[in-house]
Amino acid sequence: MNYLKKVYLATIFLFLYAPIGVLIAQSFNASRYRGHWTGVTLDWYEKLFDDTRIAEALSNTLSIGLLSAIIATILGLITCMAMKDLTRKWRATFMSITNVPILNADIVTGISLMLLFMGMGLKLGYVSILLAHIVFNVPYVILCIMPQLMALDKSFYEAALDLGASPFKAFTSVILPELRPSIFAGFLLAFTMSADDFIITHFTKGAGVDTLTTAIYAQLKLGIHPEMYALSTLVFFFVLIFVLLFAINRRKLKKYEEVF
Amino acid sequence: MFNHGTRNLLLTPFLIWAGLFIFIPLVCIVWYGITDYDENFSLINMGLIFERGYLDALKLSIWLALISTVICLLLSYPLCLILTERQRDNSTIISLLFILPLWMNSLLSTMAWQTILEGNGIINQILRLFGLPALQMINTEGAIVLGMVYNFLPYMVLPLYITLTKIDKRILEAARDLGANSWQTFVRVILPLSLPGAISGITMVFIPALTTFVISALLGGGKLLLIGNIIEQEFTFQYDWHVGCALSVILMIFIVLNMILTTYFDKSHEEEDF
Numbered sequence: 001m002n003y004l005k006k007v008y009l010a011t012i013f014l015f016l017y018a019p020i021g022v023l024i025a026q027s028f029n030a031s032r033y034r035g036h037w038t039g040v041t042l043d044w045y046e047k048l049f050d051d052t053r054i055a056e057a058l059s060n061t062l063s064i065g066l067l068s069a070i071i072a073t074i075l076g077l078i079t080c081m082a083m084k085d086l087t088r089k090w091r092a093t094f095m096s097i098t099n100v101p102i103l104n105a106d107i108v109t110g111i112s113l114m115l116l117f118m119g120m121g122l123k124l125g126y127v128s129i130l131l132a133h134i135v136f137n138v139p140y141v142i143l144c145i146m147p148q149l150m151a152l153d154k155s156f157y158e159a160a161l162d163l164g165a166s167p168f169k170a171f172t173s174v175i176l177p178e179l180r181p182s183i184f185a186g187f188l189l190a191f192t193m194s195a196d197d198f199i200i201t202h203f204t205k206g207a208g209v210d211t212l213t214t215a216i217y218a219q220l221k222l223g224i225h226p227e228m229y230a231l232s233t234l235v236f237f238f239v240l241i242f243v244l245l246f247a248i249n250r251r252k253l254k255k256y257e258e259v260f
Numbered sequence: 261m262f263n264h265g266t267r268n269l270l271l272t273p274f275l276i277w278a279g280l281f282i283f284i285p286l287v288c289i290v291w292y293g294i295t296d297y298d299e300n301f302s303l304i305n306m307g308l309i310f311e312r313g314y315l316d317a318l319k320l321s322i323w324l325a326l327i328s329t330v331i332c333l334l335l336s337y338p339l340c341l342i343l344t345e346r347q348r349d350n351s352t353i354i355s356l357l358f359i360l361p362l363w364m365n366s367l368l369s370t371m372a373w374q375t376i377l378e379g380n381g382i383i384n385q386i387l388r389l390f391g392l393p394a395l396q397m398i399n400t401e402g403a404i405v406l407g408m409v410y411n412f413l414p415y416m417v418l419p420l421y422i423t424l425t426k427i428d429k430r431i432l433e434a435a436r437d438l439g440a441n442s443w444q445t446f447v448r449v450i451l452p453l454s455l456p457g458a459i460s461g462i463t464m465v466f467i468p469a470l471t472t473f474v475i476s477a478l479l480g481g482g483k484l485l486l487i488g489n490i491i492e493q494e495f496t497f498q499y500d501w502h503v504g505c506a507l508s509v510i511l512m513i514f515i516v517l518n519m520i521l522t523t524y525f526d527k528s529h530e531e532e533d534f
Contacts, residue, residue, distance in 0.1 A: 005342050008338060008339070008342065009339070009354075012335065012339055013357070015410070016358070016361045016410075016413075017361065018376060019364075019369040019370075019372030019373055019376065019410070020361060020364050020369060020372070022372040022375050022376060022382070023364065023368055023369065023372050026372075026375070034371075034374070034375050075273060075274065075277065078270050078273060079270070079271070079273070079274040081270055082262075082267050082268075082270035082271040082274070083271075085267045086267075096523065097278055097282065098278070100282050101282060103463065103467065103515070103518075103519050103522075104467075104512075104515060105467050105468065105470070105471035105511060105512075105515055106468065106471065107471045107473065107488055107491060107492070107508070107511075108289065108471070108508050108511060108512055108515070111289060111491070111495065111504065111505065111508055112285030112286055112288055112289040112508075113281070113285050114495075115288040115289060115292065115501070115505075116280075116281070116284055116285040116288055131281070134281075135281045135282070138274075138277070167262070167266070192362070192363070196362070196363075196365065196366060198367060198474065199473075199474070203495070212365065213365060213367055216365060216367045216368060217367060217474075220367070220371070220477075220478070224368070224371065228368065229368070232364060232365055235363065235364075236360075236364055239360065239363045240360060243356050243359075243360060246356075247353050247356055
């Protein structure tokens with residue numbers, strides 16, 4: 001039985017990692033064409049740093065990801081604070097409104113936002129992509145923060161008020177530190193969703209502005225530039241190292257907690 | 261926590277935001293869907309669903325999305341049960357390994373499946389090595405389903421895994437003490453308790469699978485059209501917004517049905533949380 005379980009886990013892992021293995025292999029492939037192996041090269045990594053279009057798409061992805069995650073986190077946090085005090089029925093109503101962009105299909109969200117932006121006379125480009133990303137990021141932030149906020153004991157906050165703190169001071173020194181893990185999780189999730197989004201960006205971007213995903217989509221018909229494989233490989237290993245460090249740290253922290 | 265005035269003040273930004281960026285856009289899409297080029301009310305564009313083979317595309321989308329959702333569900337249950345069993349240190353690393361592929365750009369990894377499945381692809385080269393006949397895998401419905409399962413499996417695994425970890429181990433022990441074998445424990449205890457997670461997983465997989473145009477474009481070879489492809493083409497090639505919006509509105513009917521079903525099943529779960 002135990003053997004079967006291991007085989008099952010291994011099969012799923014193979015399924016999940018096979019395409020990633022192919023992409024990494026392609027980043028070292030001397031041939032420009034997919035599925036044509038002509039030897040090992042590091043050329044694409046070298047060329048990656050000269051490619052201004054990729055650099056521009058990358059900087060758009062990062063800046064839109066960061067900005068949309070920051071704004072969505074602030075808006076989400078304020079909304080959560082207000083929703084905590086609503087009656088259960090109103091809170092449920094509000095939560096279903098906030099969830100609309102997650103539950104709705106990306107293609108519908110993308111098209112409807114495009115219609116709005118064009119109706120408003122907003123030129124499709126960087127700003128419209130940023131606004132669209134905030135729209136779908138806010139619900140992710142709320143989903144992360146709300147459960148922890150609901151579990152929070154409000155007597156600490158009230159104690160701070162009784163001891164003479166202003167509501168703002170009580171908020172920043174009592175509630176905010178308690179919520180830090182979920183705020184961080186919401187921010188990270190929002191950034192990830194923004195960086196990986198294609199469909200909504202596809203409809204809300206104008207000509208001339210590209211994020212990494214739309215740049216990749218534009219290359220699909222004529223063949224992906226191998227520099228893209230090199231970039232994804234670098235990103236993948238960067239995240240892998242980050243995740244491993246995080247896991248090791250957590251394990252150390254756990255041991256530390258067990259000692260005391 | 262706050263007085264009513266402060267609370268309402270804090271709610272204002274979101275209300276304005278939701279009105280402008282959630283409500284009005286949906287009104288826009290419905291408006292375009294039910295009007296013609298002279299901005300008169302007309303259902304002609306909605307009626308197009310019965311012409312030009314659009315209905316076939318919709319049927320195919322629903323069918324493939326259903327198959328993918330069922331496969332995701334069947335793969336996730338054993339997977340999540342194994343993961344929850346292995347509590348302790350290992351499980352964090354194993355679960356992180358499941359999240360990690362999400363960081364690879366999904367367009368690129370879906371395209372990598374082309375390299376694996378195509379006529380001269382990796383699987384066929386291996387088959388040839390053993391003298392076996394080549395298989396036609398790319399540009400089939402099966403390839404699209406595979407792409408859907410690959411892309412959306414994590415959306416099923418994550419909610420299911422979270423609800424399974426929340427089940428009190430003592431309940432399972434009690435079931436065993438009362439004489440239930442592992443199959444009975446699964447069907448009568450684990451399955452009902454994990455239903456909320458499974459249902460949110462089903463929505464999270466079914467909706468993107470129903471509405472995708474990327475996976476079918478990459479793995480269907482442009483011959484197998486899903487409803488998403490047709491809508492996308494109306495906007496990027498035909499520039500016929502009214503038709504595109506009308507088809508989107510039809511798609512929204514399915515999404516709303518799905519939402520109603522989920523909230524109906526999710527009710528018991530929500531009350532526990534708050």
